[in-house]
Amino acid sequence: MTEGNFVDYVKVHLESGKGGKGSIHLHREKFITKGGPDGGDGGRGGHIIVRGNKNLWTLLGFKYTRTYRAGHGGHGSKNRSSGADGEDVYIDVPLGTVIKDSETQEVLFEITDDQEEKILLEGGMGGRGNWHFRTATNQTPRYAQPGIDGLEIDLIFELKVLADVGLVGFPNAGKSTLLSVLTSAKPKIADYEFTTLKPNLGIVEYRDFKSFVIADIPGIIEGAAEGKGLGHYxxxxxxxxxxxxxxxxxxxxxxxxxxxxxxDELRRYNPELLDKSRLVVISKSDMLDEELIAEMRAELDKDFKDVPYMFISSVAQLGLVELKDKLWSMLNN
Known part of the structure; x- marks a missing residue:
């Protein structure tokens, strides 16, 4: 997946369908010239429904289509025949999509399961035909209900990547390089900061045909929790x-x-992030000799008492097998 194809934030306009009109009709047959009311009900307007799709990884489909309109309900007719319901519109989104109200920024719900469906906008109810309004004193009512109008809303679809492992680090720390050697992903790699502006996903193949998903999160800078450097994104x-x-x-x-x-940036953005399991990886360790690594271990043992750490080199392919083993162990514990 190229960076330009990764879309994780879109605003969409939705319109549900209008309900059909109820029918005003009096029953007529060859030998029945003044029959009672038999006007049918109008059909309901179409719903707009969001649906989870495990085969999607991005909101790219919304890059060119931002407006969705459901079908209108059909009108009622004679012989108490109801109008057809308006056509529902299904919107497929990747798992991990959060639906927000664009005005209030309120989170309405999130989609996390494949084929999970939620109604975003209900269609208008169809009007009742004149058959419903007959009474003992008014046996031929000549009125029916109009259909109820559909609804309109602007929503925000915001994708939060679903991955087993997230790479966290400052810009130009070597996250994209590590992703490229652990997986078949081809992220953009260069020697300047913010080379990566969108998350990159890759599948790490492990022993016995097992695998897990790793995400290269764009570099975090100090102040990201306040939105500095697109921190919230x-x-x-x-x-x-x-x-x-x-x-x-x-x-x-x-x-x-x-x-x-x-x-600290993770803590200020969302303290719950600190409840996740953590692993510190020292990259570019091919620049270090054994003596220097031993000295660094002595210092790191004091600082990282509760967090495991290890040395690797993506370029020299050092410690990558051990890294996979450690990640697999952490994911399954």
Whole structure:
């Protein structure tokens, strides 16, 4: 999936169908010249329904279609015949899509299961025909109900990526490179910050035909929780990951401080993110000799007492098998 094809935020306009009119009709046959009322009911207007689809990974389908209108209900007719219901409109979205009201920003619900359906807008009810209004004193009513108008609303569809592991780190920490060597994904890789502006997903193939999904989250910067550097757009994707992999380059000035800054941004955005399992990975370790790694371990053992850490190199393919084993163990615990 290319970066330009990853769409995770759209605003859509929805209109449900209008209900059909009830019929005003009096029964007539060859030998019945003044029969009673037999006008049928109008059909209901079409609903607009959102449906989860596990085969979708992005909201790309909404890039060119932002307005959806359901069909109107048919009018009632003689012999108490009801009008046809308006055609429902089904909108397929990827799992992890959050539906919000565009005016109030209120979260209405979220779609997390395949084929899960929710009615976004109900169609208008059809009007009742004059058959319903007959009484002992008014046996030939010559009126019926009109159909109820449909509804209109503007909604926001916001995708939060569903992945087992989320890569968290500062810009240019090597997240895209790690994703490219662990999976068959082909993210954009360059030696400047914010090369990645959209999450990239990849499937890690493990032993015995097992696999898990890993997401390369765009780089977080200090102040991201307040929206700095598109922070809110990046951080929301971390909410769906069950395990967080903090990637910090070996040439960082202070590995512990960098980890604490990342952790603090997650805490300020959503404290519940700290309940997820965490793994600290020191990347670009091919630049280090064994003596330097031993010195760093002595310091990191003090700072990371409750969080596991390990050294890897994506370019030199060092420690990647051990990394897969560790992630698989964490995901299944």
């Amino acid at each position: 990046f951080l929301r994707h971390i909410e769906r990951n069950s395990t967080l992999l903090f990637l910090i380059p070996a040439d960082s000035k202070d590995i512990t401080k960098e980890y604490e800054i990342l952790l």
